[in-house]
Amino acid sequence: MRALTWTGVNRLSVEDVPEPQLLNDHDVILRVTRTTTCGSDLHLLSGYIPFMRAGDVIGHEFMGEVVEVGSGVRHRRVGDRVVVASFVSCGNCWYCRHELYSLCDNSNPNPGITEGLWGQSIGGCVGYSHAVGGYAGSHAEYVRVPFADVGSFVVPDGVPDDRALFASDAASTAFTGVDLGGVQPGDTVAVWGAGAVGQMVARISALVGAERVFVVDRLPERLEQARTHAGAETIDYSTTDVAAELRERTGGRGPDVCIEAVGMEAHSPGPQGVYDQVKQQLRLQTDRPTAVREAVMACRKSGSVFTLGVFAAMVDKFPLGAVMNKGLTLRGAQVHGPRYIPRLLEWMERGELVTEHLATHVMPLEDAPRGYELFKEKQDGCVRAVFVP
Amino acid sequence: MIGRAAGLTSNAGAALLGRLQHVRLPGVGTASAKDDPATAARRWRAVTVLAEPDRLADLPSPLAALGDRVETRVTPAPGDKGTELAARFRGPATDDDIGRLRQALREAKQLVEVGEVLRMDPRPHGERPDTPGGRLLDGAVAASRREGLL
Ligand SMILES: NC(=O)c1ccc[n+]([C@@H]2O[C@H](COP(=O)([O-])OP(=O)(O)OC[C@H]3O[C@@H](n4cnc5c(N)ncnc54)[C@H](O)[C@@H]3O)[C@@H](O)[C@H]2O)c1
Numbered sequence: 014m015r016a017l018t019w020t021g022v023n024r025l026s027v028e029d030v031p032e033p034q035l036l037n038d039h040d041v042i043l044r045v046t047r048t049t050t051c052g053s054d055l056h057l058l059s060g061y062i063p064f065m066r067a068g069d070v071i072g073h074e075f076m077g078e079v080v081e082v083g084s085g086v087r088h089r090r091v092g093d094r095v096v097v098a099s100f101v102s103c104g105n106c107w108y109c110r111h112e113l114y115s116l117c118d119n120s121n122p123n124p125g126i127t128e129g130l131w132g133q134s135i136g137g138c139v140g141y142s143h144a145v146g147g148y149a150g151s152h153a154e155y156v157r158v159p160f161a162d163v164g165s166f167v168v169p170d171g172v173p174d175d176r177a178l179f180a181s182d183a184a185s186t187a188f189t190g191v192d193l194g195g196v197q198p199g200d201t202v203a204v205w206g207a208g209a210v211g212q213m214v215a216r217i218s219a220l221v222g223a224e225r226v227f228v229v230d231r232l233p234e235r236l237e238q239a240r241t242h243a244g245a246e247t248i249d250y251s252t253t254d255v256a257a258e259l260r261e262r263t264g265g266r267g268p269d270v271c272i273e274a275v276g277m278e279a280h281s282p283g284p285q286g287v288y289d290q291v292k293q294q295l296r297l298q299t300d301r302p303t304a305v306r307e308a309v310m311a312c313r314k315s316g317s318v319f320t321l322g323v324f325a326a327m328v329d330k331f332p333l334g335a336v337m338n339k340g341l342t343l344r345g346a347q348v349h350g351p352r353y354i355p356r357l358l359e360w361m362e363r364g365e366l367v368t369e370h371l372a373t374h375v376m377p378l379e380d381a382p383r384g385y386e387l388f389k390e391k392q393d394g395c396v397r398a399v400f401v402p
Numbered sequence: 403m404i405g406r407a408a409g410l411t412s413n414a415g416a417a418l419l420g421r422l423q424h425v426r427l428p429g430v431g432t433a434s435a436k437d438d439p440a441t442a443a444r445r446w447r448a449v450t451v452l453a454e455p456d457r458l459a460d461l462p463s464p465l466a467a468l469g470d471r472v473e474t475r476v477t478p479a480p481g482d483k484g485t486e487l488a489a490r491f492r493g494p495a496t497d498d499d500i501g502r503l504r505q506a507l508r509e510a511k512q513l514v515e516v517g518e519v520l521r522m523d524p525r526p527h528g529e530r531p532d533t534p535g536g537r538l539l540d541g542a543v544a545a546s547r548r549e550g551l552l
């Protein structure tokens with residue numbers, strides 16, 4: 014079959030690879046109908062997550078049609094049209110039973126790597142490096158879905174592909190941040206990053222009752238989408254002092270909940286940006302935490318800061334004093350997909366959550382390297398490139 | 403980090419992974435990273451299994467396979483966490499022994515909780531050129547079921 018493989022830092026190619034097989038009783042094989050780029054892939058491509066092997070098939074946000082079913086699968090049938098959670102979850106460990114699905118104890122076959130990095134290993138993720146399992150990714154004609162009863166969800170007939178697709182990862186990630194970040198009716202929420210994840214945070218915050226939502230980015234076409242599709246107020250960080258603007262617009266308090274959806278390659282215009290980039294390139298810090306720092310400083314006293322953006326290991330110059338003295342709650346998580354996908358699909362079916370505008374570039378899988386180029390460089394207004402194998 | 407190192411073999415990958423858990427940055431690391439190797443080898447290694455203790459009355463096969471050299475302990479975990487399953491070697495143990503024990507504990511937990519051990523191969527992949535960085539990562543991945551802080 015054809016698949017998109019990572020062949021080295023910033024190099025991708027579409028090649029012939031063997032088809033996946035059923036390996037465990039709880040597996041299904043999916044014929045992929047839609048699969049999309051995610052901001053997390055950019056951290057892999059550029060080599061900041063050094064557990065990629067040349068030849069790895071990437072991609073983790075996807076949907077498709079079930080074509081083969083393992084003997085232990087109870088709820089999926091050949092022909093089902095499903096959207097699949099990016100993280101793999103067994104459904105039976107303590108974490109899965111507490112709906113903390115990306116922390117599954119049993120879905121990462123390479124626990125030694127992340128135990129060393131973080132003190133404990135987390136769950137596995139499809140197509141996202143050997144640190145989280147080394148599963149073959151979804152940018153391919155077929156993909157293996159382990160524990161399919163837990164991680165795959167039948168899409169209601171009325172929900173089109175380019176909507177259902179984003180329940181897989183972007184929207185469920187956003188819901189994870191909104192829910193665990195503690196957004197309450199009447200809250201003021203600020204979101205850093207207007208990619209698919211940040212835009213979904215803005216929209217879902219409004220759906221759960223946030224009264225005001227701010228979105229911070231510098232790309233005008235993304236800020237425009239955040240205003241149009243999420244009803245958010247926007248701030249361009251390249252021309253505005255974000256914390257001052259938020260103070261002014263929130264009666265001097267600052268937002269109740271600050272959600273960061275930027276990640277370890279955050280861009281920063283000032284001297285602080287140069288400092289972080291140099292330290293990251295010298296491997297003196299692994300991540301650039303620009304937006305998290307800003308969120309901590311902007312957040313109201315006793316508010317909550319949530320990092321959805323992916324970080325790998327160490328950051329530098331972190332305002333811990335502000336966290337402690339202002340009584341903040343600082344939290345992060347990888348996406349707990351199965352906890353949120355059913356509700357997302359309901360909202361999608363009722364038309365309350367639309368995502369089609371995120372799929373700015375829909376193209377054949379053969380064009381995926383070009384799709385990643387557009388997505389990485391944010392060219393031609395690309396928010397997400399979606400591949401049709 | 404791993405991708406940057408050159409001229410290394412897959413054995414080096416396993417060794418590097420072994421060292422990763424002993425990295426000592428100020429304030430980072432684990433209790434066992436500070437233990438001398440003899441003390442570390444004597445520690446009980448434990449997984450918590452979401453099941454009643456009687457499900458572990460008969461040792462799961464991966465642990466049973468290690469035989470008499472290993473002693474085990476089964477204790478109810480506090481709260482709703484299930485049952486703690488701990489094991490250690492009765493006598494001196496090499497790094498290889500401890501690696502096998504880690505893998506056996508992880509597989510025992512998986513067997514009780516989900517009924518099977520996750521299989522990964524064969525899996526689809528493209529051409530894997532034989533490079534030093536690639537060999538290093540292959541070694542780290544091959545060792546990672548037996549490595550870690552457990
Ligand atoms: N936690 C999870 O499970 C999970 C899942 C999916 C994605 N993610 C992460 O979420 C982040 C966003 O993903 P995405 O797909 O939307 O990516 P994306 O690359 O499309 O969007 C990131 C946005 O952040 C903006 N940005 C850069 N620096 C900024 C700054 N200093 N302040 C404000 N905005 C800034 C960029 O202009 C861009 O629009 C990534 O780090 C990704 O790895 C996490």
Ligand SMILES: [Zn+2]
Nearest residue numbers: 051053074182
């Ligand atoms: Zn993602």
Ligand SMILES: [Zn+2]
Nearest residue numbers: 103106109117
């Ligand atoms: Zn689990």
